[in-house]
Amino acid sequence: MIQTGATVLHNFDYKLRVAYDRWLDAHQGCHLSEVPEHDLKVEYADLLQRNQGQLFAYLHSLVRDLDDADDLFQQTSIVLWRQFRNYDRTRKFLPWACGVARLEVANFLRSRSRKRLYFSDELSLLLIDTQEKIEIDSFEDRREALSECVEKLRPRDRELLDECYGNSSGIGEAAVRRGRIPQSVHNSLRRIRRSLFECIHRTISTQAHGRENA
Amino acid sequence: MSINDIPADLLDLFDDYIAGELNEDGISRLNDLLVKDEHARRCFILYSRTHTDLYAVARANRASHAALSALATLSSDPNKETQPSSAEPERSTQQALPQPFRRNSLRTWLAPLATAAMLIVGVFVYQSQTSAVSVQIAWIQNAQNCKWHLDLPPTGDMYSGRSLQLESGLVEIGFESGASIILQGPATLELLTANSARLRFGKLAAKVPKSAHGFTVLSPEGKIIDLGTEFVMSVAKNGSTEVYVDKGEVQALGNKSEAQKVVHVKEKEGILLADGAVSRRPSQDSSPTQFIRQITLPPIIAPRRVTLDFKETVSGSLADADGLGTGLTHRLPGTGKRMLQHDTNLKLNIEKGQLELTTTDSDINRRYKLEQGEYLGFRLSDFGFTGTEDFSIAVTIPEIPELAAVGQFGLFAGTRNDRSIRGGLIRDNTATAKNSTDKNVTIYQQFMANNNGGSDSNGFFVGLYASGEDMQMTLRRTAGKYFLTVGNHKGANTIDIKHPEFLNGEKDIFLGLYGANTQSNTPQMIIIKKIEVTVWEQLKYAPLAALERK
Numbered sequence A: 001m002i003q004t005g006a007t008v009l010h011n012f013d014y015k016l017r018v019a020y021d022r023w024l025d026a027h028q029g030c031h032l033s034e035v036p037e038h039d040l041k042v043e044y045a046d047l048l049q050r051n052q053g054q055l056f057a058y059l060h061s062l063v064r065d066l067d068d069a070d071d072l073f074q075q076t077s078i079v080l081w082r083q084f085r086n087y088d089r090t091r092k093f094l095p096w097a098c099g100v101a102r103l104e105v106a107n108f109l110r111s112r113s114r115k116r117l118y119f120s121d122e123l124s125l126l127l128i129d130t131q132e133k134i135e136i137d138s139f140e141d142r143r144e145a146l147s148e149c150v151e152k153l154r155p156r157d158r159e160l161l162d163e164c165y166g167n168s169s170g171i172g173e174a175a176v177r178r179g180r181i182p183q184s185v186h187n188s189l190r191r192i193r194r195s196l197f198e199c200i201h202r203t204i205s206t207q208a209h210g211r212e213n214a
Numbered sequence B: 001m002s003i004n005d006i007p008a009d010l011l012d013l014f015d016d017y018i019a020g021e022l023n024e025d026g027i028s029r030l031n032d033l034l035v036k037d038e039h040a041r042r043c044f045i046l047y048s049r050t051h052t053d054l055y056a057v058a059r060a061n062r063a064s065h066a067a068l069s070a071l072a073t074l075s076s077d078p079n080k081e082t083q084p085s086s087a088e089p090e091r092s093t094q095q096a097l098p099q100p101f102r103r104n105s106l107r108t109w110l111a112p113l114a115t116a117a118m119l120i121v122g123v124f125v126y127q128s129q130t131s132a133v134s135v136q137i138a139w140i141q142n143a144q145n146c147k148w149h150l151d152l153p154p155t156g157d158m159y160s161g162r163s164l165q166l167e168s169g170l171v172e173i174g175f176e177s178g179a180s181i182i183l184q185g186p187a188t189l190e191l192l193t194a195n196s197a198r199l200r201f202g203k204l205a206a207k208v209p210k211s212a213h214g215f216t217v218l219s220p221e222g223k224i225i226d227l228g229t230e231f232v233m234s235v236a237k238n239g240s241t242e243v244y245v246d247k248g249e250v251q252a253l254g255n256k257s258e259a260q261k262v263v264h265v266k267e268k269e270g271i272l273l274a275d276g277a278v279s280r281r282p283s284q285d286s287s288p289t290q291f292i293r294q295i296t297l298p299p300i301i302a303p304r305r306v307t308l309d310f311k312e313t314v315s316g317s318l319a320d321a322d323g324l325g326t327g328l329t330h331r332l333p334g335t336g337k338r339m340l341q342h343d344t345n346l347k348l349n350i351e352k353g354q355l356e357l358t359t360t361d362s363d364i365n366r367r368y369k370l371e372q373g374e375y376l377g378f379r380l381s382d383f384g385f386t387g388t389e390d391f392s393i394a395v396t397i398p399e400i401p402e403l404a405a406v407g408q409f410g411l412f413a414g415t416r417n418d419r420s421i422r423g424g425l426i427r428d429n430t431a432t433a434k435n436s437t438d439k440n441v442t443i444y445q446q447f448m449a450n451n452n453g454g455s456d457s458n459g460f461f462v463g464l465y466a467s468g469e470d471m472q473m474t475l476r477r478t479a480g481k482y483f484l485t486v487g488n489h490k491g492a493n494t495i496d497i498k499h500p501e502f503l504n505g506e507k508d509i510f511l512g513l514y515g516a517n518t519q520s521n522t523p524q525m526i527i528i529k530k531i532e533v534t535v536w537e538q539l540k541y542a543p544l545a546a547l548e549r550k
Helices: A005-027 A033-061 A068-082 A093-110 A121-133 A137-154 A155-166 A170-178 A183-214 B008-019 B024-036 B040-077 B090-094 B106-125 B541-550
Strands: B138-148 B162-175 B180-194 B196-207 B216-219 B224-228 B228-234 B242-246 B249-254 B261-265 B268-274 B278-279 B300-308 B348-351 B356-358 B372-380 B389-395 B406-415 B419-427 B445-452 B455-466 B471-478 B481-488 B492-493 B511-514 B525-528 B530-537
Touching: A033 A068, A033 A093, A033 A137, A033 B040, A033 B180, A033 B196, A033 B216, A068 A093, A121 A155, A121 B024, A121 B040, A121 B261, A137 A155, A137 A183, A137 B024, A137 B040, A155 B040, A170 A183, A183 B008, A183 B040, B008 B024, B008 B040, B008 B228, B024 B040, B090 B511, B138 B180, B162 B196, B180 B216, B216 B228, B216 B471, B224 B228, B228 B356, B242 B525, B249 B268, B249 B471, B261 B268, B261 B278, B300 B541, B356 B372, B356 B511, B389 B406, B389 B511, B389 B525, B406 B445, B406 B471, B406 B481, B419 B471, B445 B492, B455 B481
Parallel strands: B196 B216
Antiparallel strands: B138 B162, B162 B180, B180 B196, B196 B228, B216 B224, B224 B249, B228 B242, B242 B268, B249 B261, B268 B278, B300 B530, B348 B356, B356 B525, B372 B511, B389 B471, B389 B530, B406 B419, B406 B511, B419 B445, B445 B455, B471 B481, B481 B492
């Protein structure tokens, strides 16, 4: 029971919650009795929570490394709060947040010498734009479907996914354990990822079909 | 989007990018393709999102496995398990609220599992980080009949962002600020800060003290800001939100309203939040009744119990042949008149810890020779019984004796010899059997009968028991209904018959055991190792008060 999709994903949200909690701790100076300040905090907490999955995925797609994405997410959520008073309420939150995140990514890359291994500013902006056109609900549906699809994988594929995605030194270790070269593990992951992507598509199509017939 | 909708060369680039295998030229090529083509960007976003989500699934799966291992350790500790007495009706365990979990229920298992999972997920996901201590912003203060989504109750994890999905039941949640709400299932509530939450769906009733001034509840259509009051709100599936103020005042703001257009809602006023705007409801004289504003505890049931193990004499009780007090205090009125003060049919064997009862020829049915009948037990009013409480008697009898037909022994409850319900084992005069050592044994049937006016009615006979077996027998009244359970090492069988309405409301009920070699002249000895009598008293006060009374 514990491993159903919703539970698993709910648990993953925990990391974002902890990040947010830390942010809250750092801002205990804001007195709840001061309604406007408190009001703002509620509004921000609500918006961040609703968009955190998207924001995190955006950061991850730009920097690829999960730990970097973690750090940037925390950094971004603090910067967003500092600027929240100036946030233009006529704009949607996610594009604004991703815009701030993009600048954080740019700062982060500046500190790294291999900037050319990352996307251009222009593309980072365009990705925000395109992401905005995809319905948030569809991301949620895809996440649910993914959990179901992972359950359907062959045990050895599921094991490989678990090893490689479950910890940061996963691919190297998984290769050694299987007496394979890392490239071959990458190839397996690529095959599994593609089959999952297709499975998500089928799952969502079936659900949509079911709803139409209902 | 199907995988076939992504051009093959683009897909290869995505995979190489994700694997960190693209050099500068490769990145530059992918960058250009994505800049030029919106469809390509769409493909990239969905594909890389799957990659991100896979981390979530894998890491959470690991945490779950770890949690399951942790559970295995937990459950291997026998001291953690408590079994209710076999004589205790199920009802008494169910009434043990307000503890959130009931003994022996699936949830008892899930609770530590969920806790362990949350702890380990937290530790695992954050293993590379510094000590990230999460702060609980709310606590469950009371709960009633709660069923949580996926059977996962919130257990010590009420952090900001936690979504509480209550499928049914009531839960009272206190926020750090001092505000408290009663959430009425089905409902979904998300905790935001120490003084705010978002009601996605369902009903709640809020009580907000001055300290929590500004307590805010968001809904899909707007928000309610409390100014130190009591209010109720409900959010429909489509997000439309109704609010009614019981006391004081709240502010309401629609999602699409400008900030300065806050609507003040005063006592006994209601509003509707729909399409992002606030509209006033016609004023109501009475508060909406569909909201539950207080969790009323079910009655507290406390057992009053006496257990006799026959290892000592009890002064002032019915005496055995040697004048030793057996611990049994009363006979069923209308029985045993001819018995001596020192009953020669009783022997208290302190050394062996047992009461030995020699049967006599008697029968409740048709009031046959009851003056010499052995129907011994207790008067329930001595246990605080007032007519409405449930009660039970349980006995342990080793080695069922070999009574001749239609000898019987068992348990009874009644006011006198012609108003009772009784049950037990009765000699079956048709069946014969041999045991495993090829010895002839006596066969008994489990039976139960009402007796109102002297003759048995509603008799029910079932199952077979052989002499020589050990057995436990329980007669209990649960929720006013009578049940007889007879069990041996092979299992137990519970039967019931038409309810003896003639015992309803009777305040002076006697409860006990009996043994009779009905219609034969061959008395047998019945050994009784243990008797336990319980009356479940309904307390009007909280459990603490009950403890004080004890």
